[in-house]
Amino acid sequence: MKRIWNHPAEPQTGKRYWRSTAELERRSEFLDKLGVEFPAGDTLTDEERENSRRDFLKLMGASTALMGLAACRRPLTNILPYTDHVEWVVPGRPLLYATAMPTANGATPVVAVTHEGRPTHLQGNPLHPLSGGLDAFAQASVLDLYDPQRSQSPLIKGKAASWEQANQALAAVAESAKKDAGASLAIVVGKTHSPTLHRLLGELKGALPQARLFGYEAIGSEGRDAAQVAVYGAGIQTFVRFSKALRVLTLDCDFLGLDPVAGEALKHFTKQRAKNAPGGEMNRLYALENRYTLTGGMADHRKPLAASLIPAAAAVIAEALGDTSAKSLADSAPAALKEWLAPAIRDLIDHKGKALVLAGSRYGAEVHALVASINQALGAHGSTIELRQSAGEAQLGDTAALGAALASGSVKTLVALTPSNILFDAPASVTSAIEEKGVELVHLGHLANTSARQAALHLPAAHYLESWGDVRAADGTYSVVQPMIQPLYDGASALEVVLALLGRKTLGPVQATADAPAPEDAAHQAVRDTFAIVAKRFDEEKWNHTLRDGFLKGSAYPKAAVEVNTAVASALAGKAKPASAPTAEQLEVVLVPDAGVFDGRYIGNAWLQEAPDPVTKLSWDNAAWIGSATFRALGLKEGQIVKVNVNGAELKLPAIEAPGHVSHSVTIPLGYGEKGLGFVGSDSNNKGRGFNAYPLRKAAGEYILAGAQIEVTGEFYELAMTQEHNSMEGRALYREATLDTFNKTPDFVVKTGMDSHIPQNISFYKGQIGRKSETNPEGFDYEKKHQWGMTIDLSKCVGCTACVIACQSENNIPVVGKDQVRKGRLMQWIRMDRYFASSTWGEQNAKRDDVMIEPTVEQLENAEMVQQPVACQQCESAPCETVCPVNATVHTDDGLNAMAYNRCIGTRYCANNCPYTARRFNWFDYNKRPLDELYLGPLSSKDKTGVRESVQLQKNPNVTVRMRGVIEKCTYCVQRLEAAKILQKQKQRDSKDFRVPTDSVKVACQAACPADAIVFGDLADAKSAVNKAKASPRNYSLLKYIGTQPRTSYLARLRNPNPAMPGAETIAAWSAHQI
Amino acid sequence: MSTTLKRVHGYLAEFDSVKDLYHAAEHVRDAGYQRWDVHSPFPIHGMDHAMGVKRSKLPWFVFFGGMTGTCVAFVLQTLTQTTFWSDIGLGVLQTLAETYPTVVQAKPTHIWTLPAFFPVMFELTILFSAFTTLFGLLGLIGLPRLNHPLFVSKRFAKFSDDGFFVCIEARDAKFSQEGTRSFLEKIGGKNVELVEDDI
Amino acid sequence: MSQAAATDHPTAAPHAGAPRILDREPLVLNNRSYSWITNRICGIVENKQPALWWVLFVPSVLLTGLTVFCFAYLISTGVGVWGQKQPVAWAWDITNFVFWIGIGHAGTLISAILFLTRQKWRTSVNRAAEAMTLFAVMCAGLFPAFHVGRVWMVWFLAPIPNANAIWQNFKSPLLWDVFAVSTYFTVSVIFWYIGLIPDLATLRDRCKPGLKKVLYGMFALGWRGANRHWSHYETAYMLLAALSTPLVLSVHSVVSFDFATSVVPGWHTTIFPPYFVAGAIFGGFAMVLTLMIPVSKIYGLGDLITPKHIDNMAKIILLTGTIVGYAYCMEFFMAYYSANKLELQTFQLRGLYGPSTWAYYFMFSFNVFAPQLFWYRPFRHNLWVVMFVCMCVNAGMWFERYVIIATTLERHLVPGSWRVYEATWVDKYTFLGTFGFFMMLFLLFLRFLPVIAIGEVKGVLPQSNPHHEDHGKEGVQEEDLMGYPDRHVPREAVA
């Protein structure tokens, strides 16, 4: 049966037998242009190069869309090979590059996974000295690259302009600056650790000696920075060694969450909290904070304390250690606080040299001075805190100086290279000065936000994955930031703008003439020049190694032999005024960064917006967190709008009840409320998402605002919470015990709940459970197959949601939008369950059969917060499987609960029958329809946000993008497992050695976890880490009595309370009483 | 009209009541007629006895129909969901049907997973039985037959309302044009009528 | 139009005289003749429909259109237009399915079980009840068919040989459901149709030549009431009754397996199959009464649908309602007695503390308390009270399924996933529309087919027994008079 299909060659008129009209279009537009993006650039003419980049997104989108157009029996599909081969690229295999994400705290080392030139996923760089997973922001940053709302062309006074015009405008700025040696020019950068940027700023300063340089971050650490310079000296960097700290006390420093400290990776902290045999040391964490933070959740002892009293707490500790410089402050501390602190201080003193006190970066210099003095007294310097000397950093003025400079009127042009949205988030002193004095703002940014729209010149910023740069890590280790892809929208990096001001670069698309090749990239050259300085001389091999490894070996800052200047510290501390606790009339407002958008810079990132706040479980919005006592005293309901009056400013925003929050205190996350940023950033019709709390502060560094009044309105606001129920209702899902209990009864975990008295399951047959043996012939074959398994160590898990986002990135999980989150249709495969528990609940439940006991306000304020990530548990005896009528979910011989999307018809029965509620259903075509028009179905507009093609570029080609109507769930990243097995087959060839090397395959959540809480591997491999973890006495299965035999198990949390502390006996007591 | 050839179907006699019909039937039975029947708007209890009609064979058909259903369900399920046929050496069936036994909720693929198949076996048994009943009934009573000589008789239409009839067919060995008529009249039949049909 | 008031039912006493066994209450009042029955029942089909028929029919068609629209919206846009969420992946859809399928049990039950147990009073209600069954099953079938995410892929449920070498999972209760419901529908259609054949012949014989006669004639298959046919016919009918009885019990048992075989506390209960079957009978009978009382009044069928019928059915409702109430209490007791606190929590959340306790209270009062009125005989004979209780039961049974399905899922095993279900307008209108669909079909049935089994009703008239004049003869027992050929041996003859 020979049938020759003659797909005719183009151009062709008349009827084409196998084609639809869409494909006709595809040939003329798509095929002509798509191909040129892939081949290496040097075969292209410049015009083509320009066109190709412009149309890249559009065309890629078209390609994906057309793949679905299988109207005919045999639709024409083309294979478009590279014309010239591209170095390293093997079509179909991901290519990994080491690079680094620059942050205010230094480099986050990452490995970018690229598929045919598209970065799709980020992982931590395991080679880097500070390696250890990624935080949620870094994990999600890859989506920013493809953000459809990214600023895509320069704006001149809010109007789109060409790059030529932008270059001219910039040249004019440089020109006029030259005339007065830069006196009219001010440059403001973010907190940066890029040696090249510092070097170039230095050069600029050399060229324009009058030019002024400032540093500005919307949420900065002015107090800490000032104190450090004063106490330690300029250029001295602290580096915290968690691995050496046995006693840690934090004064509202969320070092496990949103307030990272320069130091070792978190895993060095969490590592000391996981004990798998009785005995041995365990670190102990004391936390004082006004609201729950992830750090507070991990603490062994936590006291809710108004932020206004944190300085007093610091003073009390300092006083106990002999520093009486802030005596009046210490005296103002309430008695209860002193009582609570006394045993803790004793404990710290007992562990001199192994103790560490941290203070939140947003507290004033006096607090940090006190803490430096405390740490000095505790012998922390040199042991738990290393001091290192950095060099070559440009001197930057602070925000106050910036305000003053602007107000003086001498600045005519302000070049804003900071990642902050300066006209939106800066204090009024800065913004009004810019407006009043008519300062020309040159703005570089990712988003067309307020600053961009109002700037005289806005330049789209290049993402760090598409530009050259460099950055030092917290310990000074030097990394080169290398581009993975050409800038999608021709954006420029901060480096490039400075280079342009220096006249060394033209921004925008590469300008090359037909006869001359493209000029060497100036940014690339600048980084190489810096490298030559950092590495002492330029060595091509060393450079290549740096690019390959992601960092330059031995480039850390040298240790500094610094004497702590206690006199300055005392002087600073002495300035502190006595603290007063907030009252019902005089509340305090605490401004904090948001776990989703940080200071607002991630407002366009849908993953981060949708990932719930780890504490409040609020997504897509911010709200005022109010402690239970105050909340109830005010008679508030969830989502009720309150009017907060402070500092003469007023803000209306919804309130939510926050257990563990101190009374008379309101916490408001910053960063929300920006308008005009499209659906993700500003909701439908750009009406703004969340509420902007920046206007509440009058000066930079003002984060704790005393004397606030709160007024309850009758209005309500719809909030999207991903979790509605805070109590575990006594169900033994999460288990914990004190170290003491563990030492006495290491198997406490199996004595919790019903685990110890599960009736034997007498079945007609044994079934495919456990290891195959003579007595269990139906079991899993451990000899000839891999047997995958996972443990999650709750002692280590912080609850940061990095795993949630890593999973979303790896597995093409769609974003569903606020409305759908409200309706309970979150798609994230990992659900971070956050519960509040208190010992009294447990006891009450144990005594009564009644379960629904409303906790009292006091219980709520002192509740423990626990975090438990739950995804598909990969049950060996999975209830979801048996109920699927079409065999869409069955068990594999390597122990996976497989899910075949293309077989699923969507009865959702499996979702009902999953004891862990781990299955997600595609209620709508989330991947296809605009999220704000889901209910319009096929009538929705095709060109709206949410369907943007650019987002499709992020998709992992090895995972099916699910359509509506099918169930999906965690698969243990089966694509990685299969890839590892196939890789092994490539090595195995004609041998028997099928087993992948021990622990060589990592699943996305495991790779992301900064706390090393997730261990995954082959149970059939005796040497695997997961086998060791499962051997821990703390190992338990969720809902074991149901008999599902999960492959994922949890390691119970250990806590290390100080018996001398008040309330120590209640710590973790609730867990033992569970049912 | 009159030139058309007619075929005699038989004599149709009407009776007033169930009781009359019942006794008439007993008489016809006793007279030894074989090809005859009574027609009534509803089934009359005891009429089978009065007519000497044997019990219907339908239950036997239905039994075998039902068993077929059971077996179809058994084979369908064991073939596609278990290795039973391979285990008893008939793997070729499994190969032919390209079946794909899968493990769900640790349930084995051998024959002892059978209890899970009972519901479908039960349902198919009933389904096949019901179809056998329907088609068996139609087969046994020779319906559908929309055209029948009896429908020629105008009076006969009353059978579905309140008419009770006895019809002795001409095909009966004992049938005679005069004898049968008088016999019917003798046992109480009214309006005895010769039913004829066009050929 | 009313032919018989509730209290006016003179006892037929054809034979006065010597003391003898008590007469049974007649099943047809006022000594009606065969042709009166024929005329009365066929008249409904043959005469013009009363205005009320149109008043009901037009809105029914409109409501059907509403359901069609809602399903079209659902299929084109996604299941998300309904209110389901994690963890409540089933809510109104499956609630409506179980509700309708439960109603769909009464017809076959009346036809089959009452037939097997020789309850002759079934004859005047079985036809309508069977029709109601079919229409209810059709309404029920809509929900599982359309609730799936990819309707265009539902053929995956059919065991068809395919190039992918993949088959169904016969261990899934949902697949059992597919087989059970489709078998039930098919068998019910066969049962109903076989019962209709003689009556279609009656209509055929009364029709003037024309399209109607062609159609009735075709479907009557040429039935000519021959006893040799009746003989097989009755065997077939008996067989179908015998097949339908376990079937009807199995269908709701299988539906209950959807829940009972799961691991969800509140679903995983061994009491479910009998509990569901009793509930189905309960709800089904209520729906039969809800339909038959107005039909009887409107079409003047009071002599055929007598207070005795209504009384009998009310008693069954009382009985099954009490069984259902027992099941509700037993669930709580077992949850307590199991000493499994999780199980206990589930029921506490369902009935005492949870977010949807209102549904539980509706369910309990409608299903358990309302039928208790039927203990009092005058209430069973007051049609307003009967209608009121039946309405309560109809609603109560819907709430029962809602409680079992939605409120249980709202409080699943992991509290971190707890959420409360909220129905959307699409949920509500889809369900409302199915009532229109159901009513439309039922009204069309009234319009075109005999609402009461003509032949069967005639069969239970006293004069239909060839020995009915033997009444009062000494030694002749009532059973003998009921007449079964094998047992037809008059005592006197034996003596």
Add this chain to the structure above:
Amino acid sequence: MGNFFPRWTNWLPLKLAIGAAFIAFGVSVGVAYYFTPKYTRVGYEPTQPVPFSHQIHAGQLGLDCRYCHSFVEQSGHANVPTNQTCFNCHGPGKGNIKADSPKLELVRKAQETGQPIPWVKVHKAPDYVYFNHSAHLNRGISCQSCHGQINEMEVVKHAEPHSMGWCLDCHRNPERNLRPLEQVTNLNYQPGDLDRAAFYQGLLSKGVKPDEIAGTIRADGKASSLDDIVSLASATYGQQVTQLEVGSQLKKHWQVQPPESCTACHR
């Protein structure tokens, strides 16, 4: 009034039933034949934009498949060669073979403009199927097993159905297609051409015990040397090496256990 229905209606139901049965049967057979990959895919032979002949290159000239499909052993995709690969022979300054042939017009144009040649895809797996070439090629499955006699095709055509059932068939019985690794790209391979002694020597040199090999040939087979094995195999399989012989040895000694679960291909 006579019969309302004419007499011919008596036979109508039966005729309709028989007719319906025939139609149902016909439709089933038709669907089974015309709507399955055995028909819809096999034989698909689109005209390519460049009349590249596998018959000339892979057949006559004997180019190894991997010369052009260079990453097929490392990647899931069997890459279509870049234009540079074509120009290795046809390009100026290299082979310059048929430099002016009009058939190569598009190739030259592509090299000039950088626009790729839009080859028409012949073997297309649905996008939810993740087939991996390297996993098969490295483990003794030949190109020919799935793509047929490419070396004899002037224009590439679809030779096998590539349906899921077809895939599973081989995954259950891999011995029907396994061959020594060096024969994987030999499209003219016949098991009979193998030298039996060399084949078993190859296994022995990988450290496989003679007894194991003999045990695979026959359940009760014993052997202590290559000669024993060869004579045992000759006695069991005949003079010529057979596919079953090769396949079952390789399956056993390479531990070939093709996955049969969903996740092997669907993720």
